Amino acid sequence: MKRRDFIKKAGLASAAAFVAPYILPSGRLFARTGTRKVNHVVFCLFAGGIRNIESVNQGESNLMVNMLNDVSGGFTPQTGIDQILPASPIGSSRLQDFGTLYKEFRFKEGSTGHYSGHVTAMTGRYHDSSLNLRANPPYPTIFEYYRKHNGANITEDATKSWWISDSLGPYPLLNYSTYPGYGAEYGANYIQATSLISNEGYNAIGLPKTFDSTNDKLASELKGFCDGTFGNQFNAGQSGVINTPENKEVIKGFIDELFQDAISGAGYNSWGFGGEMNSDLQNIYYAEQVLKKFQPELTVLNLQDVDVCHSDFTGYCNNLRKADWGVAHLWNTIQSTPGLANDTVLICVPEHGRNISPNTLLDAYGRPAFDHTNDNTSREIFSLICGPSGVINQRKVVTDIEGESIDIVPTIANLLGFDTDIPSGLVQGNVLNSAMV
Amino acid sequence: MRYLYIILLLIMSFSCKKDKKYVYQVQEVFVDQPGAEKPNVKKSTEYISIAYSDIFQKSIPSELLDELTQGYVAFADVTIIEDLIVRNFLNDNDAIVPTDSQMRADVPTFIKACYNQFFGREASGQEAWFLQKLIDENTGLTPDVIYYSFLTSNEYRQF
Numbered sequence: 085m086k087r088r089d090f091i092k093k094a095g096l097a098s099a100a101a102f103v104a105p106y107i108l109p110s111g112r113l114f115a116r117t118g119t120r121k122v123n124h125v126v127f128c129l130f131a132g133g134i135r136n137i138e139s140v141n142q143g144e145s146n147l148m149v150n151m152l153n154d155v156s157g158g159f160t161p162q163t164g165i166d167q168i169l170p171a172s173p174i175g176s177s178r179l180q181d182f183g184t185l186y187k188e189f190r191f192k193e194g195s196t197g198h199y200s201g202h203v204t205a206m207t208g209r210y211h212d213s214s215l216n217l218r219a220n221p222p223y224p225t226i227f228e229y230y231r232k233h234n235g236a237n238i239t240e241d242a243t244k245s246w247w248i249s250d251s252l253g254p255y256p257l258l259n260y261s262t263y264p265g266y267g268a269e270y271g272a273n274y275i276q277a278t279s280l281i282s283n284e285g286y287n288a289i290g291l292p293k294t295f296d297s298t299n300d301k302l303a304s305e306l307k308g309f310c311d312g313t314f315g316n317q318f319n320a321g322q323s324g325v326i327n328t329p330e331n332k333e334v335i336k337g338f339i340d341e342l343f344q345d346a347i348s349g350a351g352y353n354s355w356g357f358g359g360e361m362n363s364d365l366q367n368i369y370y371a372e373q374v375l376k377k378f379q380p381e382l383t384v385l386n387l388q389d390v391d392v393c394h395s396d397f398t399g400y401c402n403n404l405r406k407a408d409w410g411v412a413h414l415w416n417t418i419q420s421t422p423g424l425a426n427d428t429v430l431i432c433v434p435e436h437g438r439n440i441s442p443n444t445l446l447d448a449y450g451r452p453a454f455d456h457t458n459d460n461t462s463r464e465i466f467s468l469i470c471g472p473s474g475v476i477n478q479r480k481v482v483t484d485i486e487g488e489s490i491d492i493v494p495t496i497a498n499l500l501g502f503d504t505d506i507p508s509g510l511v512q513g514n515v516l517n518s519a520m521v
Numbered sequence: 522m523r524y525l526y527i528i529l530l531l532i533m534s535f536s537c538k539k540d541k542k543y544v545y546q547v548q549e550v551f552v553d554q555p556g557a558e559k560p561n562v563k564k565s566t567e568y569i570s571i572a573y574s575d576i577f578q579k580s581i582p583s584e585l586l587d588e589l590t591q592g593y594v595a596f597a598d599v600t601i602i603e604d605l606i607v608r609n610f611l612n613d614n615d616a617i618v619p620t621d622s623q624m625r626a627d628v629p630t631f632i633k634a635c636y637n638q639f640f641g642r643e644a645s646g647q648e649a650w651f652l653q654k655l656i657d658e659n660t661g662l663t664p665d666v667i668y669y670s671f672l673t674s675n676e677y678r679q680f
Contacts (some may be wrong), residue, residue, distance in 0.1 A: 242597075242598070252595065272597065273597050274596065275596055275597070279591050279592070279595040280595040285588075285595065288588050288605075288609065290609070292609050293608040293609070293612035295666055295669075299661065299662065302655065302659055303669055303670045306667060307673060310670060311674055311676075314674070314675050325597040326600075327598050327600075327601065332598070332601050
């Protein structure tokens, strides 16, 4: 072997030896540093502004009989707060029995606004009043950390993370940030299902022309030719989140399934709420469909119907009861879905609370209404973390002031094994180790 | 003596010759790559409005634009929604798309019209050849499939 050939081949061998350990059997390019505790996390922003007085302290009796054990007696009907909900979907067990309840969680800093609370919980950082409601968050979201720091497979497959919001407004912006090195390339698949699966949505995208397989292939060939000769290429950010061609077809099929479901009478009609169905329950229903279809590793959904409390305290209590029922239904769905059962942690946290003092409005039953304007009570929230008994402490109640909104992101990252891969300084919170076995 | 002057004159005329200076330069050639002059991405409302106009030959009603925009923001992958919107447009009975026989009666004119209408430019020789060949070799290829391909291409999304 000539000297030059030897040097060349030795160099290639060294390079291969250097690279090879990182190409793992799973297809991951770079290994996570940490170990996974579970393979799926569902984060439910139990949002809209909920006071601990009505939730964990049960000041209006137990309005959350599916999630929380009774403090003193169960639910006591009152005038206007007397709707009979469907039978408890989890039978005799409350969600609290499957995990750890932090009764004195805090949203310590920043404006007690809905978007601010959402951004804090989803980025692991408090934000000041400069937060722009018309722009993506300035710091990376949990989705970006997840997709960037879990290897090539997850970076390429956007269907492994979903953000399912109850409404539009600024919430679609929460699936990725403007932070350098992160962004749309690592964003979640976002869906606001009640807008998409609607009459308007059906008119817009519900009746697509389909081609036979030959013409589908020819269309791809021609489109590929056009794109190949075009100098500028679309990239993530310009077109939102990018899915692989295969996943695009699966998603289109999924959207069609949701339309067909709605046309034939949405599945949630069987839940027994009739005209009392609200957008929180609908959002939970669609989150369940996403979970069953894609079995994502990271799912975030939110609920906000309790925010009627600005003018309707009775409606707030009723919607809190519905949210409680819905979350229990979600837990049941997780536990009855192969692949998710016993391998999923569910985290529920309000984004903030509400004021101790009422505003000047009274509802139809004469009950005073409450806003959320940064007083101490509006910073008091709870957190419930449920999961497999080998991962999450069961039937544990933390009564001291412990845990903050900013701790959710590092906790999710820890559960999925990439918390130590997040660059230092980006996330302000800590892992909620007291919930872990 | 006279001869001497003539000889000297002849010698002087051949003795020093000024060197020619050759200057080598690169001739500027403008390569007209499609897309080089289309650096901007259409906003969602622009994309929908223009696609509607191209398919229906009229302006999009404002109520329909609102509905379509809502669908746009309700899902993260814009390309999926755009694909479904375009397919929905093409499925509409009012869509103005040439028939297969019209296309095949004069393929070069059809190709020219497609590039003019959707990309706002002429087809290059290669592009015209490729599409002509695709149409000729695939008798089942219909104009709506070609329209769909143009409308969902990257070049159509930019200006």
